[in-house]
Structures are given as structure tokens and as C-alpha cells.
């Protein structure tokens with residue numbers, strides 16, 4: 188927005204300014220922004236978007252800071268105020284520019300006081316008397332009287348007071364704070380009322396209210412606010428004073444003038460970190476004020492994702508907004524580049540999260556509302572289901588203890604060689620055939636139940652069926668960390684024992700990653716199936732689920748096999764083929780479920796927010 | 806170098822010793838810069854006529870940037886109890902915004918004493934906070950760890 192707006196008494200001025208009223212926040216983040224940002228992590232760059240994918244883009248902290256700057260400049264432009272004050276006003280109005288302009292027009296003084304920009308007792312300069320140099324604070328003897336020219340300055344950006352003074356009734360001065368090396372009473376040495384320091388070199392520092400303290404106290408105070416309270420609102424320390432320190436003030440108290448370093452490296456570093464944290468808080472506040480934006484939840488990450496198509500609550504009944512901020516890894520091992528595949532394992536894990544809810548992983552294919560319900564159910568019933576999570580079970584044939592140490596569910600008892608399924612404990616022989624129905628719960632038992640006791644047992648059994656499979660995939664995903672490590676070792680071995688190059692053994696890594704991804708999908712399909720109303724649609728859903736699960740188990744088993752050098756070429760072929768197949772099955776599950784949500788095909792056995800209530804079957 | 810809190814408290818102490826405390830407030834103990842004790846008495850007509858309360862201040866090294874932990878001293882076996890007041894819990898903890906969100910580093914120990922004295926003086930009905938039993942059962946040792954909800958902004 189240009190800054191040539193001139194204040195006009197015409198009240199209709201802003202009503203006519205359609206471009207301003209319609210300036211949606213979303214506009215700031217449209218496609219052509221990508222060039223400016225230099226980053227674009229669209230999910231699909233191969234052309235057509237799949238039903239389970241949606242458009243989003245990722246911003247770094249400085250990208251978001253640029254967006255903030257744009258808004259601030261916009262407000263500076265209309266109000267003709269210092270950018271520090273514009274930032275405080277925007278923060279006060281949760282970055283809603285339209286509301287801010289409206290409120291400002293309505294009662295600027297009230298707004299300025301509420302936003303902590305001006306003190307309430309500050310004499311008000313009505314717009315028509317703008318040129319009269321009043322506004323020195325009554326009753327404040329410590330402060331020098333402000334000069335008229337200072338009063339009429341409008342931030343460092345405006346080239347001179349002659350520039351149309353726009354509409355600043357009360358906001359004064361260029362300097363959003365004042366270091367007062369000499370005050371009218373400079374003959375009296377300054378004693379800081381907080382730390383009681385009175386060395387001659389001590390300089391009083393104050394916001395516009397004139398409540399002066401030494402810079403050390405300001406720094407300590409700001410550090411306590413930012414680091415201990417995580418608060419970006421730094422109010423003046425004066426009792427009952429509501430003025431808020433602008434960012435430039437905070438900066439000047441934390442980052443010393445390069446010509447006058449404080450000379451204490453440890454303190455300088457701590458202050459530098461406080462400033463960094465403060466900047467992060469500013470960005471977080473901006474992001475949380477904007478429905479189109481979400482801050483990456485991964486620890487240590489400062490990226491932001493924009494996903495306007497998932498910003499409304501309504502949209503969350505038809506899409507699962509899985510997004511990624513583009514970075515990988517955690518903490519110190521983090522890398523900002525999506526291309527950098529890095530190592531396997533946690534260090535290389537992509538920052539995937541849900542834009543629509545607080546779940547910090549990919550919960551496709553199930554929508555947020557149902558995922559949330561399921562997680563709550565799991566929490567409520569955690570005690571009942573705890574035993575399932577254990578890593579050991581008894582062999583159903585000889586009762587010896589068997590430990591699970593990989594992701595694969597095909598178990599062989601070391602003692603009696605009985606082969607069985609870890610999940611349902613049934614013989615494995617049934618799992619390899621078309622009879623495979625480990626994923627399905629037989630509802631008949633529940634229907635036959637007459638008395639309340641057997642009814643509640645049936646409902647627990649039903650829950651445990653789904654929970655068991657859910658938890659198992661979750662556990663397998665955790666065990667996949669081991670699998671990653673083992674796979675890396677295998678890849679190294681393979682290079683030694685075969686003529687394959689590093690590139691050629693990547694098939695193992697690819698397969699492990701695919702298995703991991705599909706287990707996530709499978710996990711959430713059980714949450715979905717638990718709430719799906721029985722019928723044709725559920726049967727089809729479970730067919731797809733079964734096909735994916737079977738494919739994943741097959742691939743998982745291949746990956747855990749002993750590798751004989753002469754078998755490597757065959758293994759490579761098999762694994763590569765299976766990986767492609769698994770990928771396809773996963774896509775079918777995701778695509779069909781997503782399409783079903785768009786078509787409104789899925790019916791639930793409980794009432795879910797935003798969906799039709801289930802037909803009463805009782 | 807002495808910490809800010811030591812320097813500041815030394816100055817406050819000196820002021821108390823040279824200028825004295827306001828009427829009804831007396832310094833009982835200030836042996837170090839960690840814990841101070843005051844006695845507080847409401848002068849004139851009030852519901853607390855004839856009662857003397859003991860107020861305890863605890864300071865950390867960040868005082869006065871961070872607020873002091875202030876509470877009425879309670880020693881059941883010595884018969885020292887917290888005054889009965891709608892903002893004072895039976896364990897001595899006080900729900901007053903000046904000790905929490907409204908704390909300002911320019912406030913002093915004496916200023917807090919005076920504020921609490923007038924809090925008692927203006928009391929209309931001697932009663933415990935409605936949630937007293939529930940709060941006291943789970944209250945942290947240090948009242949600063951409690952996030953009080955200030956329903957009455959007169960204190």
C-alpha cells in the first residue's frame with residue numbers, strides 16, 4: 188500500500204477505499220508470492236493434485252517477518268506513524284488491519300491508550316490543531332519538553348515534516364523512546380529507582396511516559412518477561428503505567444551499540460538469545476493471529492506453513508490437511524532443505540503435521556474430528572489397553588515368551604516353530620491366503636449379546652480389536668527406528684558383498700521409508716474403521732485396508748530377512764517390485780478415502796461434528 | 806559485586822531504619838536479603854481491631870524485577886494464624902494482583918505492607934475465600950507459583 192494517503196475530513200473516504208476493505212489477509216499469501224519468498228514446497232509439482240493432497244506453502248521466519256513488515260508499512264502509510272507504533276497497534280488488534288483502521292477512525296485516542304502506545308493522561312491534540320506544539324507531559328519534571336519539530340516528525344522514514352502530516356492526532360515523535368543523557372535536572376545525579384545504582388555514568392532510559400530506569404534494569408526486566416513468561420508485551424516498569432515498549436526499544440536494550448559493547452561476552456550472548464526469542468515470539472503471535480498460517484510444531488523449528496484451503500472449520504470435514512514445513516530432523520540436526528535427504532532415522536524425518544488440528548504427524552486418511560475422538564477414547568481407556576503395548580506375548584502353542592523386536596507381524600516361536608500372527612495370535616498360514624481377515628472385526632458377537640454385561644464386554648472387545656491394531660502399527664513405527672539402523676548396516680554390507688554401488692542399494696532405504704509411511708496410514712485406518720458405520724462402504728474400506736496391510740507385511744518381512752550375497756540381485760528385484768506395489772496400495776487407500784470425504788460417502792456410527800448424525804439403529 | 810536485590814534491599818532497609826515504617830507497620834526481622842518479617846496492624850476502627858498479623862517477604866536474586874513472595878505467616882502451634890479475609894487463604898497465601906500481574910519493580914516492601922494493610926482495613930466481612938479448602942489442599946509452598954485469578958481489582 189502506498190503511503191500517499193492524506194488525511195481527509197471526508198468520512199466516506201475509507202468507505203470508498205474498496206481496495207482497502209477487501210484486502211484480505213489471504214491476499215498476502217497468494218501464488219505470486221512464491222517468487223518473493225524463494226521457497227515453495229508445494230506437495231505436488233508433477234502436475235495434477237491428488238485427492239488427498241492440498242496446496243500449501245512454507246515460509247521461513249524471515250519470510251514471515253517480511254509479511255509483518257508489509258502490514259506495518261501499510262499502517263505507517265495510512266496513519267503516518269512510526270513503524271514501532273504501527274507494530275504495537277497491529278499487535279493489539281491481532282493483525283487485523285481493517286478493524287484497526289476502523290477503530291482508529293472511531294476513536295484514535297482510546298485505541299492508542301489501549302494499545303499501550305500513548306499514556307492516558309497525554310494531552311490530546313485534535314487533528315485540526317495538529318500543528319500546535321503541545322503535549323509535554325504535565326507534572327513530569329524529569330523530562331525535557333519536547334520540541335515542536337520532534338512532535339511533528341513521523342518516523343525516520345518520512346523525509347521531512349513538510350510531508351503531509353496525515354492523521355496522527357496524538358502519536359508523537361520520531362523516537363519511540365528516549366535515552367536522556369541530559370535532563371533539565373541534570374545537575375542532580377541519576378539514581379535508578381530499581382537497582383539504586385547511582386554511578387555518574389548511569390543514564391536514565393524511559394519510554395514516552397518518562398518513567399526512567401537504568402538500562403541494566405530494563406535489560407533484566409525484558410529478559411525476565413521474554414524468557415520466563417514468554418511474553419512479548421513489555422510494559423513500562425512504572426507502577427500502573429500501561430505503555431508498551433516498541434520493538435526498537437527492546438532491541439536497543441538487548442543489542443548494544445556496536446561502538447559501545449557491554450564487554451561481558453556471556454551477558455552479550457544471553458541478551459542476543461533473548462532478542463532472538465523475542466523475534467520468534469513476534470512471529471508466533473503474527474502466525475497465530477492468521478487463520479491461514481500455522482507454526483511448525485517440531486522442536487527448534489521456526490518455519491511457518493500457509494494453507495488457506497484448510498483455514499475454515501468446515502473444510503476439515505472434507506480434507507485432511509497434512510502439510511510439511513520443508514525442514515527435516517530435530518534440534519541441532521535439523522536441515523532446512525527438502526532435498527537434503529540426510530541420514531535415515533530421526534535426523535532425516537520430515538516435519539509433517541496436521542494444519543487443521545494439534546496432531547503433529549500425518550493422520551491421513553481420517554479427518555481431524557474423528558482422529559481427535561479416537562485419541563480421546565484411547566486416553567480414556569488407556570489402562571484397559573495398556574497390556575497390549577507390551578513387547579512380549581506368549582506363544583499360543585507352547586506358552587513360551589516371545590519378544591517382538593521388529594516391525595514384522597509374522598512371528599515364529601523359537602521353541603516350537605509355531606508360526607503365528609502377532610496381532611490376532613492366529614496361525615500365520617491363514618494370513619497368506621485370500622482368507623486374510625486379520626483387520627476385520629466380527630460384529631456378530633456384539634449383536635448377539637443380550638444382557639448388559641456381555642454387551643459391555645462385546646463393546647470392549649470391539650474397541651480392543653481396533654486399538655490392538657492401531658497400537659501395533661504405532662509400535663512398529665517406533666521399532667522402525669531400529670529398522671532404519673539395521674537397514675543402513677545392511678546397505679553397507681551389501682556394498683561389500685556385492686558389486687552394487689551406494690546408489691544401487693538405495694532400494695533398501697526407499698523400502699524402509701515406504702513401510703514407515705504406510706504403517707502411519709494403516710494406523711489411522713483403524714481409528715477410522717472403529718467409527719465407520721457398518722455396511723457396504725465400510726466393507727470396501729476394509730478391503731483396501733487389508734490389501735495395504737498384507738502388502739506392507741510382505742515387504743516388512745523381506746526387509747528383515749537374512750541377506751545372502753548370492754541372493755542380492757533377486758532380493759533387490761523383489762524389494763523394488765514390492766515397494767512399488769505397496770506405494771500403489773497406499774495411494775489407493777488415501778485416494779479412495781479422500782474422494783469419499785469430498786463426496787460425503789462416509790457414514791459414522793457415532794455423531795461427528797460437521798457430519799450428519801448416524802441413523803438410529805437401536 | 807553485590808546482586809541487584811542485595812543493593813536494592815540494603816537501600817530499602819536503610820530507608821526503613823532512618824525514616825521508620827508507616828503507622829501500624831513494624832519491621833520484625835531483616836537479618837539477610839532472603840527473608841524479612843513485618844508486623845501489621847490496622848489502625849482505627851476495622852474488623853481487625855486489636856489483631857496483629859505477621860507478614861513474610863521472601864526475595865530471590867532478581868528482586869525487584871521479579872516480585873517478592875509475600876504471605877501471612879502461619880504457625881499453628883504458636884497460635885499465629887492468617888487473618889480471615891476473602892482474599893487470604895488459611896495457609897497465609899494472598900490473592901492480590903499487586904503481588905502478581907500488577908507487580909512493578911518500582912514498588913517497595915513498605916509499599917506492599919501499606920497496600921495489604923489497607924486491604925484489611927477496607928474489609929466488609931470476615932470470611933475465607935470460597936475455594937479455601939480446595940486451594941490449601943493442593944497449594945504450592947511458594948505463593949508465587951500460584952496463578953491467582955483476580956476477581957476484585959481493588960487490591
Ligand SMILES: [Zn+2]
Nearest residue numbers: 379382401404
Ligand atoms: Zn537500575
Ligand SMILES: [Zn+2]
Nearest residue numbers: 396398423428
Ligand atoms: Zn511508564
Ligand SMILES: [Zn+2]
Nearest residue numbers: 483488512538
Ligand atoms: Zn519444521
Ligand SMILES: [Zn+2]
Nearest residue numbers: 541543544555
Ligand atoms: Zn488434523
Ligand SMILES: [Zn+2]
Nearest residue numbers: 582585600603
Ligand atoms: Zn511355541
Ligand SMILES: [Zn+2]
Nearest residue numbers: 608610611625
Ligand atoms: Zn493376524
